[in-house]
Amino acid sequence: MKRNDFAKTLxxxxxxxxxxxxxxxxEITSQCNLRCKYCYTxxxxxQEKELKKKEILDLIDxxxxxxxxxxxxxxxxxxxxxxxxxxxRYADEQDFTIILSTNGTxxxxxxxxxxAESGFKRVQVSIEGNEAQHxxxxxxxxxxxxxxxxxENLERAGITPFxxxxxxxxxxxxxxxxIETICEDTPAQRMRLLxxxxxxxxxxxxxxxxxxxEIKKVYVKIQELRxxxxxxxxxxxxxxxxxxxxxxxSHPCIGGHSWCCITPAGYVIPCNYFSSPDVIKxxxxxxxxxxxxxxxxxxxxxLEKFRTPPELKGxxxxxxxxxxxxxxxxxxxxxxxxxxxxxxPLCSYRGGT
Amino acid sequence: xxxxxxxxxxxxxxxxxxxxQIKDGGAFQVDPIGFDIISQIKEGIEIxxxxxxxxxxxxxxxxxxxxxxxxxxKLVEEGVIExxxx
Numbered sequence: 390m391k392r393n394d395f396a397k398t399l400x401x402x403x404x405x406x407x408x409x410x411x412x413x414x415x416e417i418t419s420q421c422n423l424r425c426k427y428c429y430t431x432x433x434x435x436q437e438k439e440l441k442k443k444e445i446l447d448l449i450d451x452x453x454x455x456x457x458x459x460x461x462x463x464x465x466x467x468x469x470x471x472x473x474x475x476x477x478r479y480a481d482e483q484d485f486t487i488i489l490s491t492n493g494t495x496x497x498x499x500x501x502x503x504x505a506e507s508g509f510k511r512v513q514v515s516i517e518g519n520e521a522q523h524x525x526x527x528x529x530x531x532x533x534x535x536x537x538x539x540x541e542n543l544e545r546a547g548i549t550p551f552x553x554x555x556x557x558x559x560x561x562x563x564x565x566x567x568i569e570t571i572c573e574d575t576p577a578q579r580m581r582l583l584x585x586x587x588x589x590x591x592x593x594x595x596x597x598x599x600x601x602x603e604i605k606k607v608y609v610k611i612q613e614l615r616x617x618x619x620x621x622x623x624x625x626x627x628x629x630x631x632x633x634x635x636x637x638x639s640h641p642c643i644g645g646h647s648w649c650c651i652t653p654a655g656y657v658i659p660c661n662y663f664s665s666p667d668v669i670k671x672x673x674x675x676x677x678x679x680x681x682x683x684x685x686x687x688x689x690x691x692l693e694k695f696r697t698p699p700e701l702k703g704x705x706x707x708x709x710x711x712x713x714x715x716x717x718x719x720x721x722x723x724x725x726x727x728x729x730x731x732x733x734p735l736c737s738y739r740g741g742t
Numbered sequence: 743x744x745x746x747x748x749x750x751x752x753x754x755x756x757x758x759x760x761x762x763q764i765k766d767g768g769a770f771q772v773d774p775i776g777f778d779i780i781s782q783i784k785e786g787i788e789i790x791x792x793x794x795x796x797x798x799x800x801x802x803x804x805x806x807x808x809x810x811x812x813x814x815x816k817l818v819e820e821g822v823i824e825x826x827x828x
Contacts, residue, residue, distance in 0.1 A: 411763065486766050
């Protein structure tokens, strides 16, 4: 017998392709009560072919039977869907880890308690800057106040609140101050920084784009901030920033390997960033309204593109770390260059100066 | 000594061994030997019997017993299994 401890954390990503995803991001509606300028999926109105409740419950059965462990409910705004709690409870009863990603504006004290009763232990709320910045980006006056209150409501209900913030031109200068405020003045336990991409509604808000040089400056300041922060508060960057430059071992995109997203109309895509209907048309995704999920997982040409070592283009083709990151975030590449395999100057390792 | 999977723990086989997922916890990747051990625990086989099985399947070395005890201890610490009281 080989002497070892037989177990490794998945963070090591030794094995990339799994027989089924470990985690699925389930966009249960495209409805949203906000119209955030940076929204990569152009959420707002309900889509015509949105999965019906029965289809979602059947899907949850399917995902359970193939061993998926975590469901992340997102949208749109999941709380806009009237059957949301019924669907969430159904998943919780099947022993899924369930997580909610919300804009927080509909999350009052009573809703927080219902979330706790439905099995949620962790909820992520979007906060996009100080009050003025947040309300400008969401287009809804008072949305910042409601989002902050949502964090407090969640804590009182016994749920661990997290914060997600998309770095944009509007908030980048105040991002350190925002993190300090979230850490010191709210019960949030973690802050996740997301990358703005000109996709969905974001395509018409390119003025919000942030250069890689500015992001690098933020990164350096966050390294300093981490030393000052007391307690268990975590700050991390989404995989869209993935590159050895940042503070963890580089790994390839996990989309289509251990994780995927299912859109409101049932399309199986490697990552939420591709969930805009226009993008789905270009990429050619399969829907669970036509095929079983596991068949799509095993045969989808789109997912396969994310699994096979890509034919990298441009700078990625000659980069010294491309074997590790395999070209980084496909969504960044796609949204700026129109190809999935060329990060070009947008890479946080080689891009910028 | 008998152990059992804790409530909310799910395991599934993979080409590289298997995956252990803990509800509201983390996930672990285990190699084929580790997955074999966890599968036997799930079936309700006593630890001493698992050691015997593993010695037969692989090699009869004193390290086998030590390794399995260390592994099961780690599984207890990670919240994957619990030791049943006699």
